[in-house]
Amino acid sequence: MKGKRIENGDLIKTLDVYLKETRGILFAFDVENKNYKTKMFKELPKDIRFLNPIFYVNSSIYLRRVFSESIKIVAILRPCETRAYVELTKLSQIESRSVICGSFDCFGTVSSKKEDFSFPYDPRELKVFLESSGLVRYACQVCGHKEGIFGDFGLRYDKEWNLWFIPYTERGRVLFDLIPSEETEIPFELEVKEKKDETTFKTSLSEFRKDFERCIMCLNCKNMCPVCFCVDCLFNTLEYLPKGDELINTILRCGNTELPKNVEIYHFIRMYHVSQTCVGCGSCEEACPQSIPLTKYFKGISGRLQGIFDYLPGKNFDEKIPYTTFKEDELPYAED
Amino acid sequence: MESGINIVGFACSYCAYKASEMAGSLRLKYPEGVVIVQVPCSSRVDPALIIKTLFEGADAVFVAGCHPGDCHFIKGNYYTRRRIYALKEMLDAFSMKGRLKLFWISASEARRFVEKVQEMYSQIKKEKDEG
Ligand code: SF4
Ligand code: SF4
Ligand code: SF4
Numbered sequence: 091m092k093g094k095r096i097e098n099g100d101l102i103k104t105l106d107v108y109l110k111e112t113r114g115i116l117f118a119f120d121v122e123n124k125n126y127k128t129k130m131f132k133e134l135p136k137d138i139r140f141l142n143p144i145f146y147v148n149s150s151i152y153l154r155r156v157f158s159e160s161i162k163i164v165a166i167l168r169p170c171e172t173r174a175y176v177e178l179t180k181l182s183q184i185e186s187r188s189v190i191c192g193s194f195d196c197f198g199t200v201s202s203k204k205e206d207f208s209f210p211y212d213p214r215e216l217k218v219f220l221e222s223s224g225l226v227r228y229a230c231q232v233c234g235h236k237e238g239i240f241g242d243f244g245l246r247y248d249k250e251w252n253l254w255f256i257p258y259t260e261r262g263r264v265l266f267d268l269i270p271s272e273e274t275e276i277p278f279e280l281e282v283k284e285k286k287d288e289t290t291f292k293t294s295l296s297e298f299r300k301d302f303e304r305c306i307m308c309l310n311c312k313n314m315c316p317v318c319f320c321v322d323c324l325f326n327t328l329e330y331l332p333k334g335d336e337l338i339n340t341i342l343r344c345g346n347t348e349l350p351k352n353v354e355i356y357h358f359i360r361m362y363h364v365s366q367t368c369v370g371c372g373s374c375e376e377a378c379p380q381s382i383p384l385t386k387y388f389k390g391i392s393g394r395l396q397g398i399f400d401y402l403p404g405k406n407f408d409e410k411i412p413y414t415t416f417k418e419d420e421l422p423y424a425e426d
Numbered sequence: 427m428e429s430g431i432n433i434v435g436f437a438c439s440y441c442a443y444k445a446s447e448m449a450g451s452l453r454l455k456y457p458e459g460v461v462i463v464q465v466p467c468s469s470r471v472d473p474a475l476i477i478k479t480l481f482e483g484a485d486a487v488f489v490a491g492c493h494p495g496d497c498h499f500i501k502g503n504y505y506t507r508r509r510i511y512a513l514k515e516m517l518d519a520f521s522m523k524g525r526l527k528l529f530w531i532s533a534s535e536a537r538r539f540v541e542k543v544q545e546m547y548s549q550i551k552k553e554k555d556e557g
Contacts, residue, residue: 101475143457254547285454292521293519293520293521294520294521295520295521296434298520324474330478352481354481355477355478355481355482357475358481358516359473359477359478360517361512362473362474362477363474365512365516366512382427386527390519391516391519394516394519395515395516398512398515399508412508413505413508413509415511416501416504416505416507416549417504417510418494418495418504420507421477421507421508421511423518424507424510424511424514424528425528425529425530426438426525426528426529426542426546
């Protein structure tokens with residue numbers, strides 16, 4: 091695979107040139123009071139960062155809300171965010187004509203709910219810091235796709251901590267061509283490596299009920315999930331909540347009823363709906379006010395269901411989402 | 427229901443539902459407590475409906491459609507196969523295997539329809555009796 095080595099400041103210079111030429115917008119982070127804030131910039135900020143060690147939300151949800159024919163948006167995001175961008179593009183939720191979105195090698199992240207920390211700037215030190223801190227989120231601990239191999243381009247470290255720019259699509263090549271250094275073969279060994287997803291998740295309904303006992307059905311997990319995008323989500327309606335005299339009848343018939351109702355229905359339906367597109371980012375868990383271990387279930391189930399079709403969400407733009415396609419001759423054991 | 431077992435079946439109106447009607451005219455009996463919902467195609471059965479049915483009191487659900495390759499709408503049941511199989515896999519992860527079944531039944535297979543339903547019923551009853 092070919093790429094270009096990024097020399098001192100080349101990336102910043104390239105972005106600067108591109109943004110000025112196209113009247114483009116940059117989607118990145120800068121640091122404010124020790125907080126890494128996701129922002130959209132008209133001009134390149136002074137203290138720009140590409141590796142954001144604090145996870146608030148999967149930023150690709152903001153890409154759902156921007157579209158312009160004439161203004162280009164360059165986004166440099168984490169692998170899980172970039173994968174969600176690819177899935178949302180397939181689902182016509184992001185208009186990729188106006189977006190160039192690439193992924194940076196990721197070393198894991200810390201929950202935004204943790205107290206403030208100062209993170210080292212140097213990538214090598216950051217990696218060591220995160221690994222030894224014991225603060226890394228569960229989603230990142232089990233994440234097997236930390237490599238910057240997704241989206242329109244990748245920014246990756248080799249073993250000597252040189253940074254490489256690798257284009258994956260035509261859009262990524264537009265930026266690539268602006269980088270001054272020579273195109274060469276990238277080193278074989280890179281810093282961050284892939285891990286296979288677990289496809290054998292197993293639990294029980296009683297374990298699920300125990301873990302979700304404290305759920306208050308606030309629906310935050312759905313609202314902050316990048317791939318839960320339906321404007322007409324059925325949980326925005328009252329369709330799946332008890333209505334009319336349903337609750338009263340249940341109480342009269344059964345003596346009592348649990349509140350909130352339909353916690354299982356909500357999570358099971360959502361789990362199924364995202365089962366092929368869930369990127370395991372843990373944005374749902376981050377958004378949960380009740381500290382429910384959502385990632386364990388959502389990543390567990392989706393790993394298993396994606397395994398059936400050997401599908402990795404966000405891997406490439408052309409691969410169809412399994413439920414929207416089929417092969418004539420497959421799954422002979424599906425029938426009972 | 428006498429037996430206390432509730433099974434809800436979603437049957438495609440071009441095949442499995444026809445088979446169930448034929449079973450009636452042949453006076454073949456299948457257990458009480460099996461309720462059949464007629465759907466225009468097995469791919470119409472939204473997995474959300476199945477999940478709702480299961481958590482609102484049904485002991486088990488089945489989806490019955492035409493054999494792959496025989497769909498009235500050409501390819502509906504190919505989608506059914508992927509979606510329902512994946513949902514079964516998900517239920518299995520929650521140790522709820524057996525509470526959802528997928529059958530392929532053509533309009534002429536009244537006997538096969540009754541056998542499948544009977545077998546499913548006995549299995550659910552056995553599991554329920556054993557607690
Ligand atoms: S889930 Fe993976 S890609 Fe996303 S922030 Fe964590 S380690 Fe990085
Ligand atoms: S379900 Fe949770 S882990 Fe999966 S994509 Fe949505 S927010 Fe991320
Ligand atoms: S965010 Fe937490 S409390 Fe709110 S609905 Fe989701 S799991 Fe329940």
